[in-house]
Amino acid sequence: MTVRLEGKPVAERIDEATRKALASVPAGAAPPCLASVHRGVDSPFRYYLKRQAKAAAVLGITFRDQPLRPGDGPKELVDRLAVLDRDPNVHAVLLEHPLPLPFDFYRAVATLRPAKDVDGVGTANLGRLVAQAPVQVPAVALAAVEIARYYRLPMEGERVVVLGRSETVGLPLALLLAGKGIGLNATVTVVHSKTHDLKGALANARTIFSCMGRPGMLTRELVPEEAFVVDVGVATVPDPARPGNSKTTGDADLASLDGWAAGVTPVPGGVGPVTVAKLMSNTLEAYRLLHAEEGH
Amino acid sequence: MTVRLEGKPVAERIDEATRKALASVPAGAAPPCLASVHRGVDSPFRYYLKRQAKAAAVLGITFRDQPLRPGDGPKELVDRLAVLDRDPNVHAVLLEHPLPLPFDFYRAVATLRPAKDVDGVGTANLGRLVAQAPVQVPAVALAAVEIARYYRLPMEGERVVVLGRSETVGLPLALLLAGKGIGLNATVTVVHSKTHDLKGALANARTIFSCMGRPGMLTRELVPEEAFVVDVGVATVPDPARPGNSKTTGDADLASLDGWAAGVTPVPGGVGPVTVAKLMSNTLEAYRLLHAEEGH
Numbered sequence: 001m002t003v004r005l006e007g008k009p010v011a012e013r014i015d016e017a018t019r020k021a022l023a024s025v026p027a028g029a030a031p032p033c034l035a036s037v038h039r040g041v042d043s044p045f046r047y048y049l050k051r052q053a054k055a056a057a058v059l060g061i062t063f064r065d066q067p068l069r070p071g072d073g074p075k076e077l078v079d080r081l082a083v084l085d086r087d088p089n090v091h092a093v094l095l096e097h098p099l100p101l102p103f104d105f106y107r108a109v110a111t112l113r114p115a116k117d118v119d120g121v122g123t124a125n126l127g128r129l130v131a132q133a134p135v136q137v138p139a140v141a142l143a144a145v146e147i148a149r150y151y152r153l154p155m156e157g158e159r160v161v162v163l164g165r166s167e168t169v170g171l172p173l174a175l176l177l178a179g180k181g182i183g184l185n186a187t188v189t190v191v192h193s194k195t196h197d198l199k200g201a202l203a204n205a206r207t208i209f210s211c212m213g214r215p216g217m218l219t220r221e222l223v224p225e226e227a228f229v230v231d232v233g234v235a236t237v238p239d240p241a242r243p244g245n246s247k248t249t250g251d252a253d254l255a256s257l258d259g260w261a262a263g264v265t266p267v268p269g270g271v272g273p274v275t276v277a278k279l280m281s282n283t284l285e286a287y288r289l290l291h292a293e294e295g296h
Numbered sequence: 297m298t299v300r301l302e303g304k305p306v307a308e309r310i311d312e313a314t315r316k317a318l319a320s321v322p323a324g325a326a327p328p329c330l331a332s333v334h335r336g337v338d339s340p341f342r343y344y345l346k347r348q349a350k351a352a353a354v355l356g357i358t359f360r361d362q363p364l365r366p367g368d369g370p371k372e373l374v375d376r377l378a379v380l381d382r383d384p385n386v387h388a389v390l391l392e393h394p395l396p397l398p399f400d401f402y403r404a405v406a407t408l409r410p411a412k413d414v415d416g417v418g419t420a421n422l423g424r425l426v427a428q429a430p431v432q433v434p435a436v437a438l439a440a441v442e443i444a445r446y447y448r449l450p451m452e453g454e455r456v457v458v459l460g461r462s463e464t465v466g467l468p469l470a471l472l473l474a475g476k477g478i479g480l481n482a483t484v485t486v487v488h489s490k491t492h493d494l495k496g497a498l499a500n501a502r503t504i505f506s507c508m509g510r511p512g513m514l515t516r517e518l519v520p521e522e523a524f525v526v527d528v529g530v531a532t533v534p535d536p537a538r539p540g541n542s543k544t545t546g547d548a549d550l551a552s553l554d555g556w557a558a559g560v561t562p563v564p565g566g567v568g569p570v571t572v573a574k575l576m577s578n579t580l581e582a583y584r585l586l587h588a589e590e591g592h
Contacts, residue, residue: 106427127423130471131402131463157492165474167427175426178461178470178486187497189485190474196453201483204496 003151003263005230007143007273010150014277015059018284022060032287033062034118034279035084037077038096040067044234045096047248048276052094055276061283064090074103081111092118092286094279097168115289118282121168129172132181135289139282141173143274144209144230145184147265153228154206160186161202163218163251164211169232173209198222210251219256229257229264232271299447299559301526303439303569306446310573311355314580318356328583329358330414330575331380333373334392336363340530341392343544344572348390351572357579360386370399377407388414388582390575393464411585414578417464425468428477431585435578437469439570440505440526441480443561449524450502456482457498459514459547460507465528469505494518506547515552525553525560528567 025031036052038045049065056063066084068077084093093116099105109122117125120136128134148155160177164170170190178188191201199222202208210218211232218229233251241247250267257264265271321327332348334341345361352359362380364373380389389412395401405418413421416432424430444451456473460466466486474484487497495518498504506514507528514525529547537543546563553560561567 106429123423123427123429124419125423126426127419127421130422130426130467131419133402133419157490159493159497165476171426171471171474174486175467178467178488180461180488180490185488185490187485187487187491187493189483190470191483192474192476192481194453194476194481195483197455197483200500201455 002258002261005147005151005228005263005265005270007147007265007270010143010147011273011277013150014146014274014281015055018059018277018281021284030089031060031062032092032283033064033090034092034094034283035064035066035090036094036096037066037080037084038068039099040070043096044236051272051276052279055280056283059280061280074108077103077108078111081108085112085116090116091290092116092283094118095121097121115286115293118279118286119168120172120282126167126172129175129179132179132183134182136282136285137176138168138172139278140169140232140271140275141176142278142282143271144173144232145176146278147271147274148207148209148228148230151228151263153230153263155184155186157185158187158206159189159204160184161189161191161205161208162211163191163208164213164232165190165192166211169211173211173232177209202227212251214251215249216251216253216256218252220260221256223257223261225260226262228262230271231265231267234267234272298554298557301443301447301524301559301561301566303443303561303566306439306443307569307573309446310442310570310577311351314355314573314577317580326385327356327358328388328579329360329386330388330390330579331360331362331386332390332392333362333376333380334364335395336366339392340532347568347572348575351576352579355576357576370404373399373404374407377404381408381412386412387586388412388579390415391417393417411582411589414575414582415464416468416578422463422468425471425475428475428479430478432578432581433472434464434468435574436465436528436567436571437472438574438578439567440469440528441472442574443567443570444503444505444524444526447524447559449526449559451480451482453481454483454502455485455500456480457485457487457501457504458507459487459504460509460528461486461488462507465507469507469528473505498523508547510547511545512547512549512552514548516556517552519553519557521556522558524558526567527561527563530563530568 053063084090114124114135120138162174174190177184177186207228209230213233213235215235231250231252236246239245239247349359380386410420410431416434458470473480473482503524505526509529509531511531527546527548532542535541535543
């Protein structure tokens with residue numbers, strides 16, 4: 001039987017810890033504040049944005065929606081981030097990504113001090129992740145690892161595959177999995193679009209983290225029997241059950257993997273809710289780091 | 297027959313390009329200058345230091361030997377690096393690593409601006425390597441890739457293994473191999489001391505980059521037949537041919553791999569001389585970047 005590895009209990013456990021920590025914020029003090037900067041246009045980020053706002057409201061974290069104005073370009077984006085970086089009432093800043101040209105995501109996010117770069121995607125944080133001493137780590141990478149830990153999936157010393165090598169998801173996740181200090185000591189293979197023998201690269205993998213955004217690519221022809229799949233992929237496809245509507249789906253072909261894989265995280269309902277919970281706990285971490293800096 | 301993949305022709309080709317570029321430095325202008333900071337005690341770094349000085353002298357690069365004074369601690373190290381970072385006549389700074397406690401290597405190297413961090417080991421450079429836009433990349437990682445390129449070893453899309461996950465060698469090399477933009481598009485597996493099934497992790501690898509420093513660990517029992525080995529490991533062992541003396545050796549057991557592996561880089565004489573050549577070309581790159589900043 002293939003176990004459905006739900007994100008909900010994992011997210012709840014993270015939220016519980018966040019709530020507990022928030023309870024120690026002194027009465028009268030401003031609560032942690034997360035600002036989310038985005039183009040204000042229809043994009044996959046907009047769906048994530050709604051969930052950020054909701055999770056923050058439930059936990060008692062202040063949420064500032066920060067859409068750019070129509071016509072704003074790279075300079076206005078940097079200016080906006082600089083204002084938020086200076087603002088003592090803002091502790092964590094998230095920047096929509098990927099951003100299309102002419103925006104320069106890395107240049108923009110470099111405006112933020114590492115603690116405020118809540119998603120750990122700036123090069124200062126990525127470099128510290130390589131050196132095993134990160135300030136902030138991408139929430140999605142933390143979420144994928146947290147869900148794998150919760151269900152005790154094979155990682156330590158075991159063959160683990162990361163599908164995808166983006167700078168904001170696949171590579172940070174691979175570094176987290178392969179690392180010693182803060183890492184998981186897994187034997188990690190990074191597989192990507194240029195990999196010649198995909199099936200060979202997945203052979204003997206115990207746990208597969210898929211971050212491709214290619215709906216249904218993981219079938220029993222590729223995934224080894226009894227492997228676990230943590231599905232980080234998100235794509236929007238037409239919904240056959242509701243003609244004219246679309247639905248969110250992952251990289252795993254659930255029908256094909258059923259009765260074959262040991263366990264699969266669903267999309268939606270797997271890594272997604274855990275990512276939102278981790279973003280909130282990263283916000284709390286930013287709040288703590290900034291207060292520690294000020295000597296509060 | 298197992299091919300001996302000598303470093304010499306690769307180093308010569310790099311040196312030739314460096315010499316050509318140096319010829320365009322205007323007469324009268326100060327040549328590029330590399331400063332090498334170290335504890336001034338007996339260590340594996342001391343051997344590397346001598347080769348840096350010699351290579352610089354041959355090419356016409358100024359070399360500044362910068363031993364710390366006896367009793368110098370972390371603060372004096374940071375002060376020394378800060379002085380070198382400000383010095384307009386110094387373009388590139390190398391810091392001995394690993395450094396024992398109480399020294400904090402990452403804190404110290406963060407004193408250098410990314411262009412001057414000639415070995416690309418500071419977190420600013422490592423983060424930019426993850427984001428596929430590095431300023432400087434560790435010379436040893438560049439050397440391992442350069443030697444593999446020169447001999448056209450299988451990399452693009454192929455199964456490649458990196459043995460070792462240090463922040464200064466194994467991980468930067470893995471990022472370089474796995475990357476798209478500046479990378480090699482290889483399907484990279486990072487294997488380390490906690491890997492349970494070493495033989496399984498190496499199975500089907502076409503090219504193996506070994507950075508373990510464990511003499512003779514790579515035998516035909518581990519290495520797949522017809523694989524290539526780029527031996528980045530360096531260790532000092534007693535020399536049986538000269539009792540009482542020691543010699544430098546790599547991770548590959550040459551006797552075991554002979555007639556089995558497709559090719560192996562020797563130690564000494566493989567990655568080592570290419571690393572020195574790459575350190576010199578990184579120094580030239582630092583010189584260029586700093587002059588470009590100043591608008592020269």
